[in-house]
Amino acid sequence: MALKSFIEISPDSHFPMENLPYGVFKPDESSAPRPGVAIGDYVLDLQVITSAGLFNGPILTNSDCFLQPNLNKFLEMGRPAWKEARATIQKLLSSTEPALRDNASLKQKALLPAVKVQMLLPMAIGDYTDFFSSMHHAKNCGLMFRGPENAINPNWFHLPIAYHGRASSIVVSGTDIIRPKGQGHPSGNSPYFGPSRKLDFELEMAAVVGPGNKLGESVDVNEAAEHIFGLVLMNDWSARDIQAWEYVPLGPFLGKSFGTTISPWIVTLDALEPFGCDAPLQNPRPLPYLAEKISKNYDISLEVQIIPAGEEASYVVTRSNFNHLYWTVTQQLAHHTINGCNLRPGDLLGTGTISGPEPESYGCLLELTWNGQKTVSLGGATRKFLEDGDEVIFTGCCKGNGYNVGFGTCSGKIVPSIP
Amino acid sequence: MALKSFIEISPDSHFPMENLPYGVFKPDESSAPRPGVAIGDYVLDLQVITSAGLFNGPILTNSDCFLQPNLNKFLEMGRPAWKEARATIQKLLSSTEPALRDNASLKQKALLPAVKVQMLLPMAIGDYTDFFSSMHHAKNCGLMFRGPENAINPNWFHLPIAYHGRASSIVVSGTDIIRPKGQGHPSGNSPYFGPSRKLDFELEMAAVVGPGNKLGESVDVNEAAEHIFGLVLMNDWSARDIQAWEYVPLGPFLGKSFGTTISPWIVTLDALEPFGCDAPLQNPRPLPYLAEKISKNYDISLEVQIIPAGEEASYVVTRSNFNHLYWTVTQQLAHHTINGCNLRPGDLLGTGTISGPEPESYGCLLELTWNGQKTVSLGGATRKFLEDGDEVIFTGCCKGNGYNVGFGTCSGKIVPSIP
Ligand SMILES: [Ca+2]
Ligand SMILES: [Ca+2]
Ligand SMILES: [Mg+2]
Ligand SMILES: [Mg+2]
Ligand code: NI
Numbered sequence: 001m002a003l004k005s006f007i008e009i010s011p012d013s014h015f016p017m018e019n020l021p022y023g024v025f026k027p028d029e030s031s032a033p034r035p036g037v038a039i040g041d042y043v044l045d046l047q048v049i050t051s052a053g054l055f056n057g058p059i060l061t062n063s064d065c066f067l068q069p070n071l072n073k074f075l076e077m078g079r080p081a082w083k084e085a086r087a088t089i090q091k092l093l094s095s096t097e098p099a100l101r102d103n104a105s106l107k108q109k110a111l112l113p114a115v116k117v118q119m120l121l122p123m124a125i126g127d128y129t130d131f132f133s134s135m136h137h138a139k140n141c142g143l144m145f146r147g148p149e150n151a152i153n154p155n156w157f158h159l160p161i162a163y164h165g166r167a168s169s170i171v172v173s174g175t176d177i178i179r180p181k182g183q184g185h186p187s188g189n190s191p192y193f194g195p196s197r198k199l200d201f202e203l204e205m206a207a208v209v210g211p212g213n214k215l216g217e218s219v220d221v222n223e224a225a226e227h228i229f230g231l232v233l234m235n236d237w238s239a240r241d242i243q244a245w246e247y248v249p250l251g252p253f254l255g256k257s258f259g260t261t262i263s264p265w266i267v268t269l270d271a272l273e274p275f276g277c278d279a280p281l282q283n284p285r286p287l288p289y290l291a292e293k294i295s296k297n298y299d300i301s302l303e304v305q306i307i308p309a310g311e312e313a314s315y316v317v318t319r320s321n322f323n324h325l326y327w328t329v330t331q332q333l334a335h336h337t338i339n340g341c342n343l344r345p346g347d348l349l350g351t352g353t354i355s356g357p358e359p360e361s362y363g364c365l366l367e368l369t370w371n372g373q374k375t376v377s378l379g380g381a382t383r384k385f386l387e388d389g390d391e392v393i394f395t396g397c398c399k400g401n402g403y404n405v406g407f408g409t410c411s412g413k414i415v416p417s418i419p
Numbered sequence: 420m421a422l423k424s425f426i427e428i429s430p431d432s433h434f435p436m437e438n439l440p441y442g443v444f445k446p447d448e449s450s451a452p453r454p455g456v457a458i459g460d461y462v463l464d465l466q467v468i469t470s471a472g473l474f475n476g477p478i479l480t481n482s483d484c485f486l487q488p489n490l491n492k493f494l495e496m497g498r499p500a501w502k503e504a505r506a507t508i509q510k511l512l513s514s515t516e517p518a519l520r521d522n523a524s525l526k527q528k529a530l531l532p533a534v535k536v537q538m539l540l541p542m543a544i545g546d547y548t549d550f551f552s553s554m555h556h557a558k559n560c561g562l563m564f565r566g567p568e569n570a571i572n573p574n575w576f577h578l579p580i581a582y583h584g585r586a587s588s589i590v591v592s593g594t595d596i597i598r599p600k601g602q603g604h605p606s607g608n609s610p611y612f613g614p615s616r617k618l619d620f621e622l623e624m625a626a627v628v629g630p631g632n633k634l635g636e637s638v639d640v641n642e643a644a645e646h647i648f649g650l651v652l653m654n655d656w657s658a659r660d661i662q663a664w665e666y667v668p669l670g671p672f673l674g675k676s677f678g679t680t681i682s683p684w685i686v687t688l689d690a691l692e693p694f695g696c697d698a699p700l701q702n703p704r705p706l707p708y709l710a711e712k713i714s715k716n717y718d719i720s721l722e723v724q725i726i727p728a729g730e731e732a733s734y735v736v737t738r739s740n741f742n743h744l745y746w747t748v749t750q751q752l753a754h755h756t757i758n759g760c761n762l763r764p765g766d767l768l769g770t771g772t773i774s775g776p777e778p779e780s781y782g783c784l785l786e787l788t789w790n791g792q793k794t795v796s797l798g799g800a801t802r803k804f805l806e807d808g809d810e811v812i813f814t815g816c817c818k819g820n821g822y823n824v825g826f827g828t829c830s831g832k833i834v835p836s837i838p
Contacts, residue, residue, distance in 0.1 A: 178635035216597035251670020339599035
């Protein structure tokens with residue numbers, strides 16, 4: 001049974017009382033960025049709620065964490081603060097609580113129609129790391145580029161493989177993606193140069209780091225969840241021709257760093273709790289620092305749609321699920337710090353492309369078209385890779401009993417290279 | 420002939436009037452960080468100089484760029500501001516200028532003995548990229564790990580290979596480096612785990628980015644120098660056993676991210692100008708976006724010394740030179756942005772290990788000991804890789820006619836892993 005709010009919330013909404021995801025927004029072009037929470041078709045302005053003195057729990061009562069232009073200060077405060085904020089906001093929005101419900105002027109200031117506000121990046125991202133934690137994705141990439149003998153490299157089953165990504169080019173959903181230029185893999189002797197001919201999306205999610213760790217200290221895998229605030233949808237746009245030519249031996253660089261899109265709303269681990277499920281059994285058994293008492297994934301349905309250039313309709317190109325991940329986000333975080341690397345509040349840990357076992361669940365065009373050997377159909381149109389004008393839309397949603405806990409969308413449209 | 424200051428400056432000093440490198444320091448433990456310039460054995464406090472109204476040129480006269488806790492705002496202002504600041508400071512410190520020379524109380528506040536101040540990171544580093552631009556280093560690594568047939572991968576001669584590094588763990592010279600733990604390359608079937616057994620330094624320098632570029636726009640290679648403020652020494656500490664096991668296919672990650680040390684003083688390109696020299700001829704000819712009208716390196720002598728654990732004397736283990744780089748820093752920056760990736764003021768672009776052609780000029784122990792097949796001798800002691808207690812000290816210096824333009828030192832001592 002769904003929790004009841006004084007706000008009318010459609011049963012299809014991604015943002016009922018059970019969710020309460022955090023973001024950062026501007027009420028209009030000229031106002032300053034501030035934190036907010038999505039509720040139905042509204043955004044609750046946490047700056048206004050703070051100024052009205054309604055965060056009155058022991059931790060938040062005198063805090064300015066929601067008077068900041070991003071969530072980093074709140075992220076740093078950790079789970080006790082997060083739980084208190086969630087309880088306060090859930091109570092404030094409930095159908096039986098008069099404080100906001102019966103205060104018309106406050107309600108008008110604090111609850112803004114979501115369609116009218118401008119969403120921004122929810123946090124300042126110090127470092128962004130991208131993992132490679134779907135076995136199906138790793139296998140498919142290996143089959144295409146190295147053949148069946150050693151499709152998955154032996155290290156893959158022992159550690160969550162990852163690389164450092166580019167933080168500066170992370171953008172919020174809705175930002176256009178400019179097609180990157182660069183060198184492509186040569187067919188003959190010389191590389192070609194120009195706008196990428198193999199532009200792709202990668203269906204990912206990402207963990208947002210809460211409290212960090214000191215340089216030189218490692219986070220215990222069984223305490224790693226205390227360092228994770230929540231999850232977002234993430235599109236790790238990839239130029240396959242640039243990537244293929246540049247990546248040996250130091251990994252992906254310009255094939256990825258032209259843009260990465262995240263959804264504006266961070267869904268907290270607290271909201272995802274009811275959708276926890278067992279992670280896959282790991283064989284070989286991981287080393288002790290990666291062996292968790294409880295190895296947990298989340299049942300989050302993921303879907304990718306494309307609106308082809310010049311059309312209005314969207315077409316589903318893949319359906320996957322977060323629960324396909326072999327390495328959990330807590331294992332990723334513990335591994336990231338085992339060498340003493342310091343994480344900071346707001347850091348972003350991408351899961352890697354989330355492909356399922358069936359061809360209809362592959363998480364990128366590289367896999368769906370098997371590197372351009374076939375096409376995906378979008379109504380009348382077909383694609384091997386993305387064309388200028390194509391818009392890619394991710395959605396993610398957990399189905400509860402009579403309600404959803406959803407992520408909204410993560411979208412971006414491809415625009416031509418700058419000459 | 421050296422420029423004359425009213426401060427006595429030893430002819431051996433790295434920091435004469437011709438240099439004037441920028442850093443950030445605290446006069447004492449309790450005071451706030453502020454920008455400074457090294458002059459002989461002193462640090463000039465730019466906050467004090469600003470407050471005294473002595474930055475009186477058209478750009479800086481009302482600027483608060485030196486009232487900041489880091490150099491980012493000054494970096495963003497670009498070369499006109501940098502040239503004006505340099506001219507103002509050079510005049511202020513000259514033997515013929517009374518403003519500071521004859522003001523005893525101002526002089527006492529503004530000129531602090533370098534040994535008494537605490538140096539900090541000079542800038543907030545949004546993103547850190549590490550290149551791989553020494554051909555000798557690339558060849559040696561390839562010979563060790565892939566054999567003579569394809570020692571240098573074909574892409575290497577077409578583009579400056581690079582990977583994204585970890586920004587959070589960059590520390591200033593003098594910070595202890597905690598030996599990382601992690602998984603090492605297996606001899607049998609299973610990886611081993613523990614403190615790294617192959618801890619190494621990498622002799623590098625790094626460019627500090629000034630004005631950035633917009634996402635989607637590329638910097639012309641012939642204008643790239645306008646986006647570079649100056650250079651620092653950099654030690655890209657590397658755990659070779661962790662790196663070897665993890666790096667296929669996405670590149671170095673935990674083998675590097677436990678710590679990177681930079682020197683506290685940024686030597687400006689303006690100060691390095693007299694030491695410019697031709698970069699190596701490039702064959703094959705680079706693509707037009709990498710073809711520079713003037714392809715310039717700098718003649719910077721580099722030296723690595725180690726003080727072995729428990730000893731006081733230091734021993735030189737290698738001598739190299741910045742001019743061994745095949746890809747110039749301007750080519751690196753142009754390449755970095757060709758896909759539209761946005762650089763921001765304060766970003767750090769490492770050159771990669773700077774190895775020369777002769778074995779005595781190799782830039783890391785991996786090459787010097789050929790992956791532990793031989794040893795380097797440090798007086799009585801020998802090393803294959805670094806031991807706990809070893810201190811590694813880099814120096815870099817340009818020799819002018821009667822003066823140096825030097826970088827000071829970039830040092831760090833290895834301390835044991837945290838259990
Ligand atoms: Ca990815
Ligand atoms: Ca390096
Ligand atoms: Mg990306
Ligand atoms: Mg490093
Ligand atoms: Ni590789």
